[in-house]
Amino acid sequence: MKQEERAVAGAGVKGGARRGAALVMAGMLALLPSAAAAQPSGRPTAGANAPVTAAEPTFADLVSLAEAADVVVRLTVRRQAEVRGDRAMGLAPGQARLFLEGDTEALIAGTAPVGARLRWLADVPRDARGRAPRLRRQSVVVFARLVPGRPDELQLVAPDAQLAATPALEQRLRPVLAALLAPDRPPVITGIEDVLSIPGNLVGESETQIFLRTADGRPASLTVVRRPGQAPRWGVSWSELVDQSAAAPGRETLAWYRLACGLPRTLPEEADLARDPAARRQAVADYALVLEQLGACDRTRA
Known part of the structure; x- marks a missing residue:
């Protein structure tokens, strides 16, 4: 093959490769x-x-x-x-x-x-x-x-x-x-189903239960317990059992992520089972406590 023919053939091969790559790129852009x-x-x-x-x-x-x-x-x-x-x-x-x-x-x-x-x-x-x-x-x-x-x-x-x-x-x-x-991984939180705050027998005593809505329908709930002379304590349950002894999740765990990044920033009014204004205020305060202790769902990506 003459030098000119080889050059033309080489250019054709390179051009074909470039066209092929361009077609692949166009498909991937879609x-x-x-x-x-x-x-x-x-x-x-x-x-x-x-x-x-x-x-x-x-x-x-x-x-x-x-x-x-x-x-x-x-x-x-x-x-x-x-x-x-x-x-x-x-x-x-x-x-x-x-x-x-x-x-x-x-x-x-x-x-x-x-x-x-x-x-x-x-x-x-x-x-x-x-x-x-x-x-x-x-x-x-x-x-x-x-x-x-x-x-x-x-x-x-x-x-x-x-x-x-x-x-x-x-x-x-x-x-x-x-x-x-994990088979027992916490479900995705999609909202709040119901809230119930019940005062105790002593001044400053109460228990608030917050039932969560999940993407797959599995149960999840928060419990906030207040006792006189003690710091308020809260925990999460991923079962049908509402447990006063449930603990708050550790930071940078999947359970923490589900709550910190999935819970709404405010308690929806329609979710409150108790119509008593005092019980409503207590539920709002307890929910704010949970959000504060969870901390922000920080991201570097939108």
Whole structure:
């Protein structure tokens, strides 16, 4: 083959490869979750090789990502290309949309097998110079759904559902995954069903029971007990039994997450079984105590 013919043939092969990659990218863009669905609130990190996320994920971040995912995979990035223009619609300021390809290191969670090499799209923070970070050879953890009929592609559960893989992250993540897979895991809280506050025989004595609504209909309730001369005590029960001895959940547990991130900020009026104004005020005060002691459901992601 003449030199000119070889050059033309080579250009045709490269052009075909580029067109093939563009078609794959176009298909994956159609699967990308809405950028408005989940955007990180942290500021971009400086440096050309910036970490994959702008802020350390909170416990609530990890639970919400893991709970939405079919698979959690650790990968080594082998190839990246920035998605620009119309294909990056909905991209938040300070973010870059990347088409990524990587080798599977480990399937951290998920029952379905994944390919040895995978492709996905992710929104990542730009560095201080406004450039997309260079992720080639970096390890990342992605929270994703499987794409039917495309075993070599993943769809992230949110545009930013990609984190820098570190031993510290996996140490925090594995207990979360184990808790979500446990048969006795606490149900998702969707609201408050009923509230009942009963005064005791002594001044300052009362018991408030708050019955919760759950996504799967399983029982859940809060009990707040006040005794004269003692600090108020509250606990949660995940069974039909309303137990005065029930304890409050520890922070950064799935039970804590269900309550801190699932309970409404105020007690709905229609949920109060007692029409006595004093009992109503007591129930409101006891519910406020529970929220205060649970603390905020902090997130770095919207």
